Amino acid sequence: MIYADNAATTKMSEAAINRMVEVAKENYGNPSSLYVFGQKAKEILEQARADVAGIINAAPREIIFTSGGSEADNQAILSAAEIGKKKGKMHIISSAFEHHAVLHTLEKLKKSGFEITLVDVHEDGIVRPGEVEAAIREDTCLVTIMYANNEIGTIQPIKEIGAVCRKHGVLFHTDAVQAIAHLHIDVEDQNIDMLSASAHKFHGPKGVGFLYVKKGILLTNLIEGGAQERGKRAGTENVPGIAAMATALCDAYKDLDARNASIQKKRDRLIEGLGKIEHSALNGDATCRLPGNVNYCFEGIEGESLLLLLDDKGIAASSGSACTSGSLDPSHVLLAIGRVHDVAHGSLRLSIDESITDEDVEYMITATKDVVEYLRGFSPVWRDLVAGKKQFIL
Numbered sequence: 001m002i003y004a005d006n007a008a009t010t011k012m013s014e015a016a017i018n019r020m021v022e023v024a025k026e027n028y029g030n031p032s033s034l035y036v037f038g039q040k041a042k043e044i045l046e047q048a049r050a051d052v053a054g055i056i057n058a059a060p061r062e063i064i065f066t067s068g069g070s071e072a073d074n075q076a077i078l079s080a081a082e083i084g085k086k087k088g089k090m091h092i093i094s095s096a097f098e099h100h101a102v103l104h105t106l107e108k109l110k111k112s113g114f115e116i117t118l119v120d121v122h123e124d125g126i127v128r129p130g131e132v133e134a135a136i137r138e139d140t141c142l143v144t145i146m147y148a149n150n151e152i153g154t155i156q157p158i159k160e161i162g163a164v165c166r167k168h169g170v171l172f173h174t175d176a177v178q179a180i181a182h183l184h185i186d187v188e189d190q191n192i193d194m195l196s197a198s199a200h201k202f203h204g205p206k207g208v209g210f211l212y213v214k215k216g217i218l219l220t221n222l223i224e225g226g227a228q229e230r231g232k233r234a235g236t237e238n239v240p241g242i243a244a245m246a247t248a249l250c251d252a253y254k255d256l257d258a259r260n261a262s263i264q265k266k267r268d269r270l271i272e273g274l275g276k277i278e279h280s281a282l283n284g285d286a287t288c289r290l291p292g293n294v295n296y297c298f299e300g301i302e303g304e305s306l307l308l309l310l311d312d313k314g315i316a317a318s319s320g321s322a323c324t325s326g327s328l329d330p331s332h333v334l335l336a337i338g339r340v341h342d343v344a345h346g347s348l349r350l351s352i353d354e355s356i357t358d359e360d361v362e363y364m365i366t367a368t369k370d371v372v373e374y375l376r377g378f379s380p381v382w383r384d385l386v387a388g389k390k391q392f393i394l
């Protein structure tokens with residue numbers, strides 16, 4: 001079996017599993033309790049906070065542990081909206097290809113009177129800082145642009161977007177769920193005010209993540225209750241999960257550059273191999289993308305059928321995002337970069353990690369070629385294209 005869906009979730013590392021079990025077994029105290037059991041758990045929690053903060057050049061008190069990326073995105077955006085509202089600033093800038101945790105939160109705000117501007121992500125899947133600046137108004141309270149896209153892997157010019165926001169005194173949040181553990185992040189240098197991350201995207205456990213919030217920015221609670229997390233996120237902390245997240249994150253940065261170079265080579269071989277399939281196109285910029293992300297459209301086929309047949313061949317991949325599979329709508333990300341419905345339906349995302357071998361790469365290329373050819377063999381759309389009744393787009 002080849003697992004090539006690391007953008008959806010990753011396999012937990014041995015080290016993260018061991019850490020989680022160790023903490024669950026030996027440090028089961030409540031970190032809010034004053035006796036030794038509690039204080040030991042508290043120590044583990046605070047060490048994890050310091051470790052996570054260190055990775056992105058933040059201060060430990062700027063890290064709030066959450067249940068994952070979605071919660072962090074919700075809290076960041078709703079907090080900035082609350083701050084803006086108090087000053088009569090009710091305009092937010094984002095992009096059309098954000099994760100639904102961002103887009104749906106923005107839709108909710110729109111219903112309560114906020115205005116939302118979505119900047120263009122262009123055909124290459126990259127936001128232009130100049131266009132963000134042009135969209136900023138007197139009443140803009142927040143810019144939220146993802147660091148790297150979860151479907152097509154394109155990396156955004158975060159530092160430049162952050163600089164534009166600083167210049168105009170607008171808060172800047174980035175959903176870095178796909179970027180962290182793959183790219184070097186420095187919130188200070190990159191002008192980031194708020195950042196979301198999730199452990200299960202970097203070989204840590206599911207259901208745990210964090211939000212970085214620059215000192216001085218007032219958070220709004222999503223969960224009321226006890227005074228955990230500086231009173232900003234109630235509920236007894238998931239100590240084993242948080243400790244395992246810190247382990248996974250620190251491990252990811254130990255050999256980041258070497259690992260990335262190796263994964264990137266395999267990514268580029270996949271891009272080259274799949275590019276030989278006729279009437280296909282890579283989605284998103286070829287180089288300004290995550291080291292492990294490949295996303296193709298193949299004309300005349302259905303992505304869902306492609307996935308099922310690849311599954312039969314032992315390959316776990318994705319078409320569109322996990323959240324939209326089960327619906328017949330094509331990916332909002334592919335539509336945002338200008339793919340028409342028919343083409344967007346025939347998409348395939350392979351997101352690989354370091355466990356993928358060169359043989360796996362060759363097998364994925366051959367298997368995809370075979371399946372695309374097979375599906376086109378009885379596709380009415382393909383027949384019309386070949387007969388000239390319809391125009392090829394790719």
Ligand SMILES: *Cc1c(COP(=O)(O)O)cnc(C)c1O
Pocket residue numbers: 007008067068069070071073099101146148149150175176177178198199200201207208209
């Ligand atoms: C996975 C993902 C999320 C959601 O994270 P969860 O921890 O699953 O809630 C948010 N944003 C992006 C870009 C993601 O890839």
